[in-house]
Amino acid sequence: MNAYDVLLERGFIQQTTHEKEIKDLLNKEKVTFYIGFDPTADSLHVGHFVTVMAMSHMQKAGHRPIVLIGGGTAMVGDPTGKSDMRKMMTKEIIAHNVSCFKGQLSKFISFENDAAIMVNNGDWLLNLNYVDFLREIGVHFSVNRMLTFECFKQRLEKGLSFLEFNYMLMQSYDFLELYRKYNCKLQLGGNDQWSNILGGVELVRRLHGDTSFGMTFSLLTTSEGKKMGKTEKGALWLDPEKTTPYDFYQYWRNIDDADVKKCLALLTFLPMEEVNKLGQLEGAEINKAKEKLAFEVTKIVHGESEAIKADTAAKALFLGGAVGGSIPTTNLDTSEFSEGMDIITLLEKTKLVPSRSEARRLITQNGIKLDGQPITDLNYQVNETHFKDNSLMIQKGKKVFHRVCLQ
Incomplete structure (x- = not known):
């Protein structure tokens, strides 16, 4: 052709x-x-x-x-x-x-x-x-x-x-x-x-x-005409040091249903016959197309091994499990939790929020969970007992996960 x-x-x-x-x-x-x-x-x-x-x-x-x-x-x-x-x-x-x-x-x-x-x-x-x-x-x-x-x-x-x-x-x-x-x-x-x-x-x-x-x-825009590639943390970068392969994968996994076919056509090498088939999926089935999109784009940008790690981690989190490697992680010293660390400071240290006021807003709106448990107390203290095998999972909203590990 x-x-x-x-x-x-x-x-x-x-x-x-x-x-x-x-x-x-x-x-x-x-x-x-x-x-x-x-x-x-x-x-x-x-x-x-x-x-x-x-x-x-x-x-x-x-x-x-x-x-x-x-x-x-x-x-x-x-x-x-x-x-x-x-x-x-x-x-x-x-x-x-x-x-x-x-x-x-x-x-x-x-x-x-x-x-x-x-x-x-x-x-x-x-x-x-x-x-x-x-x-x-x-x-x-x-x-x-x-x-x-x-x-x-x-x-x-x-x-x-x-x-x-x-x-x-x-x-x-x-x-x-x-x-x-x-x-x-x-x-x-x-x-x-x-x-x-x-x-x-x-x-x-x-x-x-x-x-x-x-x-x-065509510029990369949503079905509503807005530029794609903007996240809460800023631009969606191709450098893994600026946007982790996991975050990169998650961006494509969570795009709107209406944008899936367009992105599959523009951003992958999948044959158009497969693109058209995936783009026609509806309801819960469209998630298969999103997973394929996320995997293929991440593979092109970051390599197949990183795409596999990101895919595995995303599916494990969805099922309530925890798989290391691709999930964004912050390592903190055990001594910082000896007398407890308030939840707002923890959110700041993991860079999950741009400001303390944003942290307070998320907590009061039930937007923060620790290992699946909602946190609604603005003064909540996190200590060593919260960590299982030296690891704690923070969830922000429905789609953002971040691991904290003790060292």
């Missing part, structure tokens, strides 16, 4: 610059394409994962990805989808984040035998001569047209800095640079990158008289 048909069937494709031409191109030759990732944090998050999966599908179909890490563009910051200007990062932080991204992306894309390329746009953006850049590149961009793009329009009322206004020119220049150096003809990205991608396509046409192409993907 043509790579375009695969992406279309699985629900990736949102917009294209030249639908028929892109499909024909992917059908007749090995295409070099690129996707950019700005290293604004030290880990990719689940919002990036849709484009990572699309890149993987493209590579499996025989095409060559260029993974572009935005060491240069991150110095400016993309205004797209932001109500305020991004926080400025130092070169040292960006360099650290770049190295983290490289390590993570290497898990999903094969770079053996030149099957993929990883580049950093800082290599050509950071040493540009500003006047030369304006004369060669800036002359081809209409300010009037740029202001019609949604990424700029929504910021005009609150204020758009000239720094951010340059971002579209820089990303467009990336496409031009990759076209010149690697014959890269296609840029892919999230649908929020549409205007930036159009800028690159237009720049290649103006300077080389050649047709290049752009294609955007």
Whole structure:
């Protein structure tokens, strides 16, 4: 099946610059394409994962990805989808984040035998001569047209800095640079990158008289249109140090029924026949599809052994058991409980609550259990006798579990 048909069937494709031409191109030759990732944090998050999966599908179909890490563009910051200007990062932080991204992306894309390329746009953006850049590149961009793009329009009322206004020119220049150096003809990205991608396509046409192409993907949203990947602790990260494999698994295990089929199609490699079958399950049966989704996504991101551990731990907790390994755990010194520790302090130490006031709210609303027993006393004291085999299970709400172990 043509790579375009695969992406279309699985629900990736949102917009294209030249639908028929892109499909024909992917059908007749090995295409070099690129996707950019700005290293604004030290880990990719689940919002990036849709484009990572699309890149993987493209590579499996025989095409060559260029993974572009935005060491240069991150110095400016993309205004797209932001109500305020991004926080400025130092070169040292960006360099650290770049190295983290490289390590993570290497898990999903094969770079053996030149099957993929990883580049950093800082290599050509950071040493540009500003006047030369304006004369060669800036002359081809209409300010009037740029202001019609949604990424700029929504910021005009609150204020758009000239720094951010340059971002579209820089990303467009990336496409031009990759076209010149690697014959890269296609840029892919999230649908929020549409205007930036159009800028690159237009720049290649103006300077080389050649047709290049752009294609955007659906953003990962719920059936209600809200962005997925937000948890009580913040973003759902791909780094196991920032989001544990167990928490990662639990997120997908607990998504809304209406989002299961979409996530199975976008975030796993399961055949669409199986995706459609699982997506049609209803009532209690849909839980089988959620377990499959959680296992498959966790396996891709964290490996099969971690997926098995998370799956086993989740099922054991559901049945009232306790299996170690994948459940988030805090180790505390036995001496801290010799005279008792109040429940609010314990919730703080395990980071199950962002504040003491939130802890009080949960307790008064019957949202906290210790080894299955509800705790309703705000002054409840936890001591060594509460620990069975040096272990105590805290449950927050219906779905969040955390183990405390004595050492």
